[in-house]
Amino acid sequence: MRALVYTGPESLEMRNVPDAEPATDELLVRVEAVGICGSDMHAYLGHDERRPAPLILGHEAAGSIVQGPRTGERVTVNPLVACGVCRACIEGRANLCPDRQIISMPPREGAFATHLAIPARNVVTVPEHVSSVKASLAEPMACGWHAVGLAERILQRSLSSSACLVLGGGAIGLGAALVLESRGAGEIWIAETNSERRSTVSGAGNFRVFDPAEPGSGPKGGAIDLVVDAVGIEATRASASAAAKPGGVIVHIGLGQATGGLDIRRMTLQEITFIGTYTYTPTDFRDTAHAIFDGRLGALDWAEERPLEDGPGAFAEIHAGRVGAPKTILRP
Template sequence: MRALVYTAPHHVELQDIPRRIPVLGESEIAVTAAGICGSDISGFLGHSRRRVPPMVLGHELIGRRQDGKRVVVNPLISCGRCAACLSGAQNLCSTWRLLGMDRTTGCYAEFVSVPETQIYSVPDDLTDARAVMAEPLANIVHLFRIAAPLPFFRMGIVGGGTMGSLALLTALRLGVREVLVQDVSEVRLEVARRLGATLAVNVSTEQGRGDAQGFAGHGLDLVLDASGNTAARQAAFDLCRPGGLVVLLGLSQEHSEIDFVTSIRKEHRVAMSFAYTPVDFERSLALLTAGEIDLSPWTVEMPLEDGQKAFDRMTTAPGDTLKMLLRVN
């Protein structure tokens, strides 16, 4: 089968690789389209210890099962038997694995085999572009379930990429009172304004940082770091009100130095959000099916054959592209 193989940092190439026979309990999916995620990009750049070449990346997909049904796949595979799984926290499973990570082949390929329990049918009127968002949006559903914001909350979002934008749209569905988005990319801030941010500021300037603090006033109830670099993490704490909640989602840097004494004096609460459970995935899919969350105007599609070009674009000049789709079949 055709597959896009990550062969070395900054390099992917189309190869013909053997098609894996599904084992008992698995179904084979013919992949229609697959999304490029931030974690695939960090793998492509050689920044992920758990994505070592040669391997097939990719975990966001829409495809068809052998019975012809159009389906999406929850790519986070948990054991179903450990204490975490049995308590409903499958994202914390002691042996979780993800398509396109470690030894699990990803979905930048014509076919992928996954446990039957990971597969969800989708209606025909849910477009490929929206269906592929089921996995990224599930992360956002999960973090709001952890954060459980109170009515009329005021929120800050640090980082206006795919995750920040999905968080913005979800916060609006939840009735956020006011929401600030901060980023250093003017095109992304323009997208945030169009999506409904109360204020979108460029924090690469002194003026922008002042505007953000002015908006925050005595601080925001909930602040999300959707970036993962140290400056962004610290910015999330700086925007948070005393007693407010900072949610850390971004994974880009492993270590960060944070001004903890200031945060302790403000009694900041901190939550870290990782991935999603099957319940989050189902809720995400329901939001997309209902058309309540939609980033398709900022989704770009390229054929699997142009994988190198697609990855280069997303790493060097994504502009206002919030999701890149690779068309497989």
């Protein structure tokens, strides 16, 4: 099969590779759409030791089953493969399974390829009226779905009376904002430094989009009930610490930098809750997919599409900051 292979820092090559071979409990999926994630970018830059070269990256996938009794069924793929028997899995928190695997990380190759092997329990059927591109957004948007759900359990007020701030207008940040909007959040701010992306994000929902580099353009400090940090660098954590009001909640999704930024003294004195959130549960993924299918998360018309062969150029342009779309989808 053909695949886009990560071969070393800032190096990707189209190659002929051995065909994906599904195990007994797995399906063979022909990949029709697969998104470029921030974690793919970290690997591409050589910043992720969990993804050593050579490796097929990509985990935000949708396509069609091409082998077995379900042949022809269109599906979106939950890339987290859990054991199913540990305490976390039994409790419905498979994202915390100590033996979890994810496609695009050894021993599982990713979805920047024509075909993918995935356990049958990891797919959700896609209705005919939903495109594979929209279906592939289930994975990044499930991160926001899970994050907002965690925050709702902690907030001492309803979302309808809450001021919310999302740091980062990429697919995960925009997805979180769309989830907040679908659940009736009272006010939603989105901070995004890319001017082209700000324009796209502004049209995706009823949001107050601003450039955080412009003084006075965002909400007042200490005025936000819920902050979603979808970037996860020192600067955004500092912004989150300053933005949250006393008793507020910060939900941290991004993994840009490992340390720095949090104002621990203020968070302690003002009882600001910090929640680290990792991906989503299987239920979150299914619920997000069905919200996409039902149209509850908007038109989802903000992704850029490119052929898989254009992958090397797409990665280079994203790294250079020349891509304004919140999500780039590759089409094998």
